[in-house]
Amino acid sequence: MKPHRIAPVLVALALAACAASPPPKPQPLPTPQPLPPPKPLHNPLAQWRPSPNHDPRNAVMIVLHQTEMESAEAALLTLQTRNLGGRVSAHYLIGDNGVLYQLVDETERAWHAGASRWGGVSDLNSASIGIEIDNDGVEPFTEAQIATLLRLLGDITWRLDIPKHLVIGHGDIAPARKRDPSALFPWKRLADAGYGLWPRAPLAPPPPGFDAWAAMRLVGYDLRDPEAAVRAFHRHYRGNEASQWLPGDAEILFDLQKQLMDMPEPAVVPITTPSS
Numbered sequence: 001m002k003p004h005r006i007a008p009v010l011v012a013l014a015l016a017a018c019a020a021s022p023p024p025k026p027q028p029l030p031t032p033q034p035l036p037p038p039k040p041l042h043n044p045l046a047q048w049r050p051s052p053n054h055d056p057r058n059a060v061m062i063v064l065h066q067t068e069m070e071s072a073e074a075a076l077l078t079l080q081t082r083n084l085g086g087r088v089s090a091h092y093l094i095g096d097n098g099v100l101y102q103l104v105d106e107t108e109r110a111w112h113a114g115a116s117r118w119g120g121v122s123d124l125n126s127a128s129i130g131i132e133i134d135n136d137g138v139e140p141f142t143e144a145q146i147a148t149l150l151r152l153l154g155d156i157t158w159r160l161d162i163p164k165h166l167v168i169g170h171g172d173i174a175p176a177r178k179r180d181p182s183a184l185f186p187w188k189r190l191a192d193a194g195y196g197l198w199p200r201a202p203l204a205p206p207p208p209g210f211d212a213w214a215a216m217r218l219v220g221y222d223l224r225d226p227e228a229a230v231r232a233f234h235r236h237y238r239g240n241e242a243s244q245w246l247p248g249d250a251e252i253l254f255d256l257q258k259q260l261m262d263m264p265e266p267a268v269v270p271i272t273t274p275s276s
């Protein structure tokens with residue numbers, strides 16, 4: 001067998017075994033190949049039902065909705081398709097039987113908030129996780145879906161490091177346009193489990209000169225339509241939709257303001273740069 005026909009591997013072995021041989025010529029390093037993109041994280045608590053209606057962003061709060069449709073299946077169809085009424089989606093949907101569906105990766109920006117504002121954030125789609133709850137707007141929320149919601153809130157506030165008090169309603173961030181979730185939504189129940197901002201009993205009367213509007217703004221409400229903002233506040237904290245101040249509102253707002261001002265972390269929502 002002529003030397004040039006020896007298999008390359010044998011040449012390499014011979015060179016390695018012979019200390020006196022000249023070192024092999026340095027070979028150019030292979031061109032680095034890009035790493036494959038990380039696998040999208042889908043929550044094992046939920047059934048993955050992907051929706052195409054999203055783009056990238058980071059979440060710093062959680063927005064709750066009600067579907068105002070007759071069933072979770074009907075809502076899934078709307079959230080997974082390019083429907084004529086405008087493309088909408090959410091990260092999660094909770095059926096009235098407590099089944100949890102995930103439609104969009106948490107790392108992506110779902111289209112659930114629309115024109116909205118909370119504190120310093122005006123692009124809520126870029127800043128939030130959206131959770132739709134199967135509810136027609138007039139029926140009570142079921143025990144099974146609230147139990148699932150609490151489990152999901154515990155999971156995503158922990159994993160995504162979202163402040164627990166920043167769990168709010170669509171009607172809170174878009175008071176002139178949206179009324180969901182309805183006044184029947186059990187915000188107090190969520191607060192008892194540690195989610196959302198809620199007044200602490202016993203409530204104290206506010207000091208003279210207390211500015212309820214300033215407290216509303218600190219909580220996060222958009223005051224460009226003051227009556228709509230008060231209606232949203234009442235829907236969330238009083239279980240009604242009155243658009244004028246009610247006895248007891250000032251005490252609630254004074255306590256909410258105090259809680260926010262006492263927080264060691266920034267009390268208001270951090271300003272984010274909206275992605276396109």
Ligand SMILES: [Zn+2]
Pocket residue numbers: 064065066112170178180
């Ligand atoms: Zn909504």
